[in-house]
Amino acid sequence: MSSGITSGETARGGIPPTKVLVVDDEPDLEALVLQKFRRRIRDGTVAFLFARDGLEALALLAEHPDVDLVVSDINMPRMDGLTLLARLQEADEKVSTVIVSAYGDMTNIRTAMNRGAFDFLTKPIDFSDFETTVDRTVLHVRALREARRRQAAAERAHASLSRYFSPNLAERLAADASSLAEGGHRRDVASVFTDIAGFTGLVENLDPALLAELLNGYLAEMTGIVFAHEGTVAKIVGDAIHVLFGAPGEQPDHATRAVACALALDAAAQAFRAQWAARGVALGATRIGVHAGPAIVGNFGGGRFFDYTAYGDTINTAARLEGANKALGTRICASAAVAERAEGFLGRPIGDLVLRGKTEALRTFEPLGAEAFAAPGTARYIEAFEKLAAGDPTAMPAFASLVGLAADDHLASFHLRRLLNGETGTRIDLRTA
Template identity: 35%
Template sequence: MVRATRRTVAAASSRAAFALRSRLYQLASLGPVGLVVLVSLWHPAIVGRLQEQIFDLYQRVEPRAYDPFNPVRILDIDDASIAKLGQWPWPRTKIAALVDRLREDGAASIAFDIVFSEPDRTSAEAFLSTVQQDSRRAAIATALGDAPANDAVLADAVGKAPVVLGLILTQADEPDFAVPYGLATAGGDVRGYLPHFSGAVVPLPRLLETTSGLGALNWLPDDDQIVRRVPLLLAGGTRVLPSLAMESLRVAQGASTFIVRTSEASGDGGFGAHQGVRSVKVGAATVGSDANGDIRIRFSPHRSDRFIPAWRILDGSIRRDEIVGRSVIVGSSSAGLGDIRATPVDAAMPGVEVQAQALEGLLSGDRLERPAWTVLEPYAAVVLALALALCLPLLPASAGAAVAAGLVAATVAISWHAFGVHHVLIDPLVVSAMITMTYLGAISALFRAEQRDRHFVQNAFGRFVSPEVVEQLARDPSQLTLGGQQRELTVMFTDVRNFSAIAERMSAADLTRFMNSYLSPMTEIVLDHAGTVDKYIGDGIMAFWNAPLPDARHAENAARAALAMIDALPRLSLSGGSKPVAQLRCGIGLASGPCVVGNIGSQLRFDYTALGDDVNLASRLESLTKTYGLDILATDATRQLSPGLAWLDVDTVVVMGRTTPQDVVTLLGDEAFAQSESFRDLRAAHEAMLAVYRSGDSEAATAAVTMLRAVAPARLAALYDFYEARCRANALLPRDQRETITRLAHK
């Protein structure tokens, strides 16, 4: 039995060695690998089209489940509304009435999938222009009196409501118009990555003056004219414009600015990472995107309960709870108006419903993703095909077929699981095709050897080799689901010193350039050190660490960010018009402790922010940096969480609103500086001075301060001026009345 087993193994090994040395086997098994690679490289559009068809099939088999309680509704100018209210286009006064009713019912935003680029043809002004006889025109004008123009009525209604008007980007000349939002970028100029248009068809000027939002209605279908993606942002001439869905998200939150993060932002590199747009943050929502600023919609089937007929809004038959707090998109499902789009789940879906589904995905996070690391799919296919080619000669025919079938089945199962559970699109086509073709070629080449050695093969047993699967890097959106929770944070507040004096000498344009050139690198430093920028407060920044993603080294990262900010100030090229800003300085406050972090605000407007005693304390410490003449002040809790850095005790203070004394420290450098002999000597002398000062011996403390002033670095001169003044003031008091704790009477 042992001899038979050894003979079987030897026969299989001999057959494998023969097969692997055979040119026929090499050509038959490895040729398909080269063929698939060549097709993928020379005709990627063919492969891409087949991939999209597979992903479309996934969506048709398991579309997104529609949530009837989702905060998006469509106000539909449907055939029934046209029959009841008259042919389209309706008078702008009727549109204004719709806006007023939606505003009164508490809509969070009202977005129009319509461009009001031409004056109302049903208005009195338009009618008068068609009257030829002067006497009749005068009589009609007198009868109309001072009635406002229809467009003016609509503009007034738009100005009172959270309205987003639509525009269409074109390749014509760029018109001159203002946008009602701000844009900040972490990284390079975002316009180079976005779909670019040179012009636009925009709403009437009087509507632009009153609207809260302005969103692009452009679709970017694939070559087969199926809409699978929607842009978050587009480049229109010199402007960056949000899509209608993205602008609706901003207006519904009451946010003012889009923050775009690109691949040039610090720390965003990595193998396989795409170059371009990474994410867009607006209000509390951060939306990841493709390189050119697109997202993939996970579609649900057409649902009639997503629509509210326009006539029912005007006749008051819709309950207020159908509207309150929801984002409403106004458009038409009427086939006669021609706004019909092909989608993966429906060949004829109203364009307004596609807009609504895009907004639903932005609000819920339930959308599809094709991560940058999926570029590794062809490499995984080559590895699996080569492994199969090496293994097949070692296996019986049935086992080889099982392995090949198992690899294909596992590829499809992984792809389906990633889609259904994680909403990640992994292509099963290239891997399955390469494995199948490799198997067919290899098994054909092995047929002769199988016939010659059939009696050995019948007694053989082989080793089953499990292939490695493509690593899954996509994360579940529910894990960032933002929500109020208590968590230990490190909070940072920064402020430019003497900002009022700096701003006083600048024009508005110069001040804007100054702030951008200052805030951009400061923001990059926060992001580079795993921080979250909460908000910009004039010339200041509020940031925090350890949310929304956990960060076990949050205090250390915040402290390093503070050091990097101070180190970056001399390198900043800042100027205020013709007069450069010299010796730019900022103060930084750090505090660590339990805070509440999450969506804070009202149902209609909220921000992802942090609240708590330590948030207030960080702000107070930033203000205190001016008192002590230091760049950075932090709480003792922050020092305890990052003990390796060069910390120095400053004082014990009682801030306004608190009764417990708080030890505050300053940060002078990193671990290398903390281990230097000069710092150790300074810290020892400084602590000795503080011990004498706190004992109440003001005369000895004054002498210690004088000695320290001679050896301390210049950046501590203001601190020792403060202590010298305190010592001299205490020396005038009886020893039992001398105060060694600083009590602040102001914020």
């Protein structure tokens, strides 16, 4: 067994040489190969190893796992080339193999190609053909290795990023490192904010271990719902979650997704509250705000701190709508911008809100599922709201009747209180609420 050339083991420019293992029992072949490739060996662009049969070849490959190519004769003692080829194909990291056979021995050549040989050469070997085959095979091998390297790097990056980002964002960032570049771009998005009412007080009074169990379970369930709707969790601060639809990838139906997600989050949060109520923990309702419009999205924060987020009035308005639920008595508050863009939107009007930091009123709605929208109380509420909008004095008894039938209809109660306090119309100023 020969380890071949040791000189030229480091190619110019620090690039390792192409390493070729020649497996043949002809005694003169090693000298011929070294003579024909002497210039490239001296330049450090190619290096050869030699073995006399398949067993020696396997031993050399165990010592030199960086071999790029195996060139093997078929007829050899102890282990022939076809058996060697089969053994090489069983390995996790398959080495590309070129089979050498006598001219006209198409049966063995066909067998070799069926067993996974990359190419073949015929004897007597034409060394120009040999060199061309080696170069072509090595280009193929290195392209495969680079593809595997990139895939492995992407998988490692994805595994790491998935701990912090939603799967769609993690996949994008892992596949395209340029997405990590600082800066942002303008895009139409739907923004969803959620927050648990009274959570700060709960934190102060709950056992730390129980708090950790509650918060981890809540966030796992809520983010799972976001991911199921292909949203991106832009930020989690304590119990509050900021979700984006339409970024990082464009989603033409981002408003539809946002509304569906908000309804699913509300249902899950209510069920989660019931579970913990049974354990004696009074968890507040999850309030949700939804708005759609242009925003600047991207990576902000600098080279050592990654913060994929969004900025702009659309984001601020969604956050304000989440907070508006407290005064309104609702759990979900969505803007008309969302309602108009969401396919098949179902809901009841809340009013024209003047939010903190704003002077213009924003028409808002309470999204409803199909069952809740079909309930008789919804139609009666919409009729009462139309009277409110028209300045009809019968709006007050209409809302009073609703509250009498459903005392837990907090939105109807909110409008009834307004009317009892002398307010009229649908304009609701929340700047001091």
